[in-house]
Amino acid sequence: QLQLQESGPGLVKPSETLSLTCTVSGGPISSSPYYWGWVRQPPGKGLEWIGSILYSGATSYTPSLKSRVTISVDTSKNQFSLKLSSVTAADTAVYYCARLGTGAWQYYFDYWGQGTLVTVSS
Amino acid sequence: DIQMTQSPSSLSASVGDRVTITCRASQGIGDGLGWYQQKSGKAPKRLIHAAFVLQSGVPSRFIGSGSGTEFTLTISSLQPEDFATYYCLQYNSYPPMFGQGTKVEIK
Numbered sequence: 001q002l003q004l005q006e007s008g009p010g011l012v013k014p015s016e017t018l019s020l021t022c023t024v025s026g027g028p029i030s031s032s033p034y035y036w037g038w039v040r041q042p043p044g045k046g047l048e049w050i051g052s053i054l055y056s057g058a059t060s061y062t063p064s065l066k067s068r069v070t071i072s073v074d075t076s077k078n079q080f081s082l083k084l085s086s087v088t089a090a091d092t093a094v095y096y097c098a099r100l101g102t103g104a105w106q107y108y109f110d111y112w113g114q115g116t117l118v119t120v121s122s
Numbered sequence: 123d124i125q126m127t128q129s130p131s132s133l134s135a136s137v138g139d140r141v142t143i144t145c146r147a148s149q150g151i152g153d154g155l156g157w158y159q160q161k162s163g164k165a166p167k168r169l170i171h172a173a174f175v176l177q178s179g180v181p182s183r184f185i186g187s188g189s190g191t192e193f194t195l196t197i198s199s200l201q202p203e204d205f206a207t208y209y210c211l212q213y214n215s216y217p218p219m220f221g222q223g224t225k226v227e228i229k
Contacts, residue, residue, distance in 0.1 A: 047166065047209055047220040062217045063123070096165055107218035108156055109211070112165035 002026040004097050004113035012120050018084040022097030022113060029055050030075035035100035038071065038082045040093040052100055053080055087120045124148050124212050128221030134229040141197040143224045145210035150190045154214025157186055157195045161206045170195065
């Protein structure tokens with residue numbers, strides 16, 4: 001059974017960079033045709049796709065965050081990571097990592113991590 | 123970008139009621155629509171993909187329909203465990219977009 005687990009600091013200061021890692025177990029990222037991505041959910045609000053990556057390193061980001069987001073993959077550790085720079089209080093959210101589909105399904109989320117709350121505050 | 127308009131934003135219903143949630147896309151997305159259920163403090167759980175295909179293990183009281191720009195999720199007979207927030211997702215094209223969510227509460 002595929003499992004995903006987010007890890008990283010729960011508190012980030014304004015203007016700094018938010019960094020999270022997702023560890024995948026139950027299947028390899030390397031050579032997998034699936035996309036791997038991040039979704040966030042501000043407290044009491046809806047879901048927002050942040051971006052996705054393929055094992056090859058090919059990435060896709062949501063337009064509104066594109067200038068501040070970097071997603072990378074480490075196949076040796078079966079992990080992928082999110083970096084979001086110049087954070088503000090508006091970036092406070094639960095961050096989920098997820099597996100997405102392949103081909104025409106590359107924007108469909110099937111497996112999700114449990115989520116991790118990141119608060120931006122001084 | 124394709125915008126997804128989900129309605130209502132919340133509803134109150136009783137156990138046994140039939141409940142319908144609607145999602146409208148700002149342009150046609152074929153059948154590239156999924157539905158998710160999210161309970162408080164938990165990750166979303168997939169219910170339906172391709173507009174009407176039930177995910178394995180999901181009860182048959184969950185029914186998806188529609189194509190193009192208008193989609194519905196119907197819960198034919200609401201059960202206590204169904205009280206949650208439901209989201210649609212268009213995954214037909216970049217960028218994927220979720221609806222605003224519908225919170226189903228106990229009447």
